[in-house]
Amino acid sequence: MKKLAIAMIFAGATSLMADGAAIYAKCVACHGANGEKSALNKSGIIQGQDAATTVEQLNGYKAGTLNKYGMGGLMKGQVAALSDEDIQAVAEHIAGL
Numbered sequence: 001m002k003k004l005a006i007a008m009i010f011a012g013a014t015s016l017m018a019d020g021a022a023i024y025a026k027c028v029a030c031h032g033a034n035g036e037k038s039a040l041n042k043s044g045i046i047q048g049q050d051a052a053t054t055v056e057q058l059n060g061y062k063a064g065t066l067n068k069y070g071m072g073g074l075m076k077g078q079v080a081a082l083s084d085e086d087i088q089a090v091a092e093h094i095a096g097l
């Protein structure tokens with residue numbers, strides 16, 4: 001009984017977690033299905049990039065403080081609506097690509 005209750009708590013927690021793959025779906029057009037493309041021939045390749053770097057970059061775009069290739073404003077629009085949890089989840093997804 002106890003085991004079942006714990007399993008149920010875990011199942012509930014998982015369904016509340018941000019889904020990195022689902023969030024990444026809206027990045028695919030520019031960065032490629034596996035992060036293998038240079039977005040608009042401007043960005044670096046993000047495939048497999050470590051999650052901490054991606055979190056830092058996405059927070060920079062969100063705050064309007066990062067603009068590596070003159071297109072930071074465009075990326076700001078992409079991440080403006082993402083929560084901290086969403087950013088972490090999508091960063092972990094990219095790291096696994």
Ligand code: HEC
Nearest residue numbers: 026027030039040042043044057067068069070071072078
């Ligand atoms: C409309 C095209 C487009 C979409 C959609 C898009 N990006 Fe970008 N992304 C860019 C461009 C252009 C840059 C370069 C921005 C700059 O000048 O700093 C960039 C830069 C980045 C970088 C930094 C790459 C580097 O060179 O260091 C990351 C990380 C990133 N994007 C992640 C994402 C994620 C995650 C999403 C989805 C939530 C996303 N992008 C959606 C076009 C896009």
